[in-house]
Amino acid sequence: MTEEWIVETHDLVKKYGEHLALDSVNLAIRPGATGLLGPNGAGKSTLLKTILGLIALTSGGGKVLGHDIATEGAKIRQRIGYMPEYDCLTPDMEAIHQVRYAGELVGMNSNSAIQRAHEVLEYVGLRDQRYRTVSTFSTGMEQATKLACALIHDPDLLICDEPTNGLDANARGFMLDTLFQVVKQGGRSIIMSSHLMDDVERICDRMLMIHKGQVIAQGRIEDLKAIDREIEISVWGGASRIEEKLKDMGQSVRRTGRVMRITRIDDSTYGTIIKAAAETSVQIRKMEDYEPSLEDLFIVIMDRLGYSVKSSKDLLGGNTPAMDHAAQLGRKVA
Amino acid sequence: MSEDEFELDDLLDDVSKVAPSAEPTQPETLPVPASPGEAEFMGEAGAVTGKARMEAAYGTGEGEGQGVAMVAQSATVEAGTIFHQVYRPWRGNLNPRWVRNWSILRHHVYGLFSKGHRPWPITTKLVVVIVLFGSLMPIISMAMATLTGIEALMQIYGVSRANLWGHVLGTFRNTCCWPLLTALIVGGLISEDRQHGTSAIYFSRPVTRTDYTLMKYISAALILSMVIVFSYCAYYAAAIIFNNEGWAYLLDTLPFFLGGLVVAIMLVVTFTSIGLALSSISTGKFFPAVSFMGILFGSRILAFLINLLFERDTLYLLSPYDNLAHVGQYMMGINTTYDFPAAWSFVALLLMNGISLYILISRVNSLEVTRE
Numbered sequence: 001m002t003e004e005w006i007v008e009t010h011d012l013v014k015k016y017g018e019h020l021a022l023d024s025v026n027l028a029i030r031p032g033a034t035g036l037l038g039p040n041g042a043g044k045s046t047l048l049k050t051i052l053g054l055i056a057l058t059s060g061g062g063k064v065l066g067h068d069i070a071t072e073g074a075k076i077r078q079r080i081g082y083m084p085e086y087d088c089l090t091p092d093m094e095a096i097h098q099v100r101y102a103g104e105l106v107g108m109n110s111n112s113a114i115q116r117a118h119e120v121l122e123y124v125g126l127r128d129q130r131y132r133t134v135s136t137f138s139t140g141m142e143q144a145t146k147l148a149c150a151l152i153h154d155p156d157l158l159i160c161d162e163p164t165n166g167l168d169a170n171a172r173g174f175m176l177d178t179l180f181q182v183v184k185q186g187g188r189s190i191i192m193s194s195h196l197m198d199d200v201e202r203i204c205d206r207m208l209m210i211h212k213g214q215v216i217a218q219g220r221i222e223d224l225k226a227i228d229r230e231i232e233i234s235v236w237g238g239a240s241r242i243e244e245k246l247k248d249m250g251q252s253v254r255r256t257g258r259v260m261r262i263t264r265i266d267d268s269t270y271g272t273i274i275k276a277a278a279e280t281s282v283q284i285r286k287m288e289d290y291e292p293s294l295e296d297l298f299i300v301i302m303d304r305l306g307y308s309v310k311s312s313k314d315l316l317g318g319n320t321p322a323m324d325h326a327a328q329l330g331r332k333v334a
Numbered sequence: 335m336s337e338d339e340f341e342l343d344d345l346l347d348d349v350s351k352v353a354p355s356a357e358p359t360q361p362e363t364l365p366v367p368a369s370p371g372e373a374e375f376m377g378e379a380g381a382v383t384g385k386a387r388m389e390a391a392y393g394t395g396e397g398e399g400q401g402v403a404m405v406a407q408s409a410t411v412e413a414g415t416i417f418h419q420v421y422r423p424w425r426g427n428l429n430p431r432w433v434r435n436w437s438i439l440r441h442h443v444y445g446l447f448s449k450g451h452r453p454w455p456i457t458t459k460l461v462v463v464i465v466l467f468g469s470l471m472p473i474i475s476m477a478m479a480t481l482t483g484i485e486a487l488m489q490i491y492g493v494s495r496a497n498l499w500g501h502v503l504g505t506f507r508n509t510c511c512w513p514l515l516t517a518l519i520v521g522g523l524i525s526e527d528r529q530h531g532t533s534a535i536y537f538s539r540p541v542t543r544t545d546y547t548l549m550k551y552i553s554a555a556l557i558l559s560m561v562i563v564f565s566y567c568a569y570y571a572a573a574i575i576f577n578n579e580g581w582a583y584l585l586d587t588l589p590f591f592l593g594g595l596v597v598a599i600m601l602v603v604t605f606t607s608i609g610l611a612l613s614s615i616s617t618g619k620f621f622p623a624v625s626f627m628g629i630l631f632g633s634r635i636l637a638f639l640i641n642l643l644f645e646r647d648t649l650y651l652l653s654p655y656d657n658l659a660h661v662g663q664y665m666m667g668i669n670t671t672y673d674f675p676a677a678w679s680f681v682a683l684l685l686m687n688g689i690s691l692y693i694l695i696s697r698v699n700s701l702e703v704t705r706e
Contacts, residue, residue, distance in 0.1 A: 082538035107428035154424035
């Protein structure tokens with residue numbers, strides 16, 4: 001695969017009647033692993049269907065793997081492996097034949113498909129279970145079978161919709177390791193939709209966050225994290241005093257007990273903290289640059305958009321009351 | 335220094351006394367683990383079996399919740415590990431559209447005969463076999479009549495307009511055989527895709543909704559034809575063979591036969607259209623099967639009662655079977671039992687098929703890829 005961008009869209013708009021599902025979406029996704037984040041109803045499913053070339057766009061356009069979204073849907077889907085979130089397997093079929101049939105539907109001939117089905121089922125850890133019917137599988141094995149169906153034709157781009165949904169910790173780890181290897185060892189690209197920040201952070205080096213049909217953040221996770229560097233300090237004896245002092249000195253402070261995080265403006269922030277500690281006679285027992293997680297990044301982004309979000313769990317439940325209230329007030333989203 | 339105290343050198347001296355003074359000798363054979371329990375698989379004690387691997391990965395079986403998912407960590411693979419996860423690329427060519435469509439057709443039709451394709455329920459397979467053999471019974475009766483040479487039996491079982499019509503449109507077959515067969519074949523064909531979400535497997539691949547609908551339709555029609563049309567053709571062919579008939583017989587009977595063949599195909603098409611339309615609006619195979627038979631029998635019974643009470647048979651236009659029977663009578667030159675023109679029945683059939691196909695297409699368009 002030599003494309004510089006695996007997905008590239010410009011001013012993509014999709015309306016369902018009056019409902020605006022995608023609002024001027026401009027994407028540029030490079031090869032590699034990209035996480036797709038957003039609350040329920042944000043437009044993730046519509047975006048995935050758009051990437052698969054399945055829906056007619058209201059306006060705008062784009063390319064996936066060099067093929068036009070509007071006119072070359074079949075060619076796009078030949079090069080994409082899609083792993084749906086929900087059940088998509090015939091319960092009474094054996095896994096090997098289920099995967100073989102998935103390959104035949106892409107255009108593989110029967111002999112190649114059965115041979116490859118053996119390979120991919122071994123790859124996803126189902127070698128000894130491949131002649132069992134899908135109905136006897138656990139959730140983890142079903143997810144692995146779905147992944148095998150997606151991988152059978154060795155796609156250039158793998159789209160995984162909540163790949164760890166319903167898995168316990170062990171199976172989740174196995175699934176994430178497998179996906180990671182597809183990218184690192186197989187050199188394939190992945191777009192992974194998930195509401196679990198840890199999963200996205202473990203697999204993906206890039207992320208794409210959408211909300212109300214608009215892209216609110218996209219790029220390398222490390223770069224995005226840099227928008228909000230913080231210094232974490234642990235203090236002893238007068239946490240409230242130093243917090244007030246720092247705020248008086250124009251610093252942004254987040255405090256939990258004796259631990260505080262101060263937004264790092266530049267190198268002088270360290271000096272400011274020490275000066276504040278000296279003036280308030282407070283001990284600083286630990287001071288270090290805080291490495292933000294994707295969870296922190298999500299909260300910061302939503303905070304900047306004017307939404308009061310406490311955790312990424314809000315992704316599951318759609319808009320929080322605070323988000324709805326903000327929307328009613330007509331806040332601009334992006 | 336007291337006697338209780340000791341120095342490090344003393345301790346080392348003791349060790350040297352215990353250890354062999356000579357160079358350690360290599361064993362003649364490689365050391366073998368004392369028992370299978372000493373074997374280790376990714377840090378887990380026990381024999382390396384497929385079951386152990388799956389338990390480790392997914393916590394299934396007896397060891398549920400006790401396994402450790404480490405099988406995918408190629409970076410930590412050690413000597414003795416037999417499962418090493420390696421992604422192998424595939425360098426084959428993908429075939430064009432017709433091959434994909436052929437695989438859909440084969441998946442459904444071959445499923446009746448062999449494993450690895452669509453898993454038809456055993457009851458469906460049994461009904462197909464029983465109905466097929468039942469519809470081939472007239473051949474045996476005709477063979478018996480030929481062998482015995484009894485003219486009366488030949489008139490009963492031999493080829494005639496009425497017998498050819500009856501083979502496809504006879505009351506018994508259209509009460510106990512074809513409707514049941516159609517209900518079982520068509521019932522879950524689309525509804526189960528909706529129920530199990532398997533539509534995502536089709537539509538996330540380069541299979542268009544037209545291809546999907548068309549191949550499902552042809553699959554169902556082909557299976558019904560294997561019973562209805564095949565048995566009809568076999569019956570006619572058997573009559574020629576058993577009676578050693580010549581060209582004159584063929585010329586005499588071919589028009590009736592072809593008329594019956596067209597009606598048989600119309601029956602297959604109409605039943606498939608109605609059945610698939612019902613299947614497409616449901617999420618299970620029970621409702622389409624029952625409602626198909628309900629439409630077939632309900633419309634017949636309603637029309638019959640209205641005709642009985644008010645001596646008006648126009649309501650038979652609502653009955654798919656009666657429309658087919660009427661058109662069949664007209665095409666095979668049999669006296670019609672309906673008071674309205676056969677053209678009305680033909681138009682009614684076209685309308686039924688049209689409406690059914692419209693419902694089918696619109697419902698297939700609503701099948702989702704991302705969520706159902």
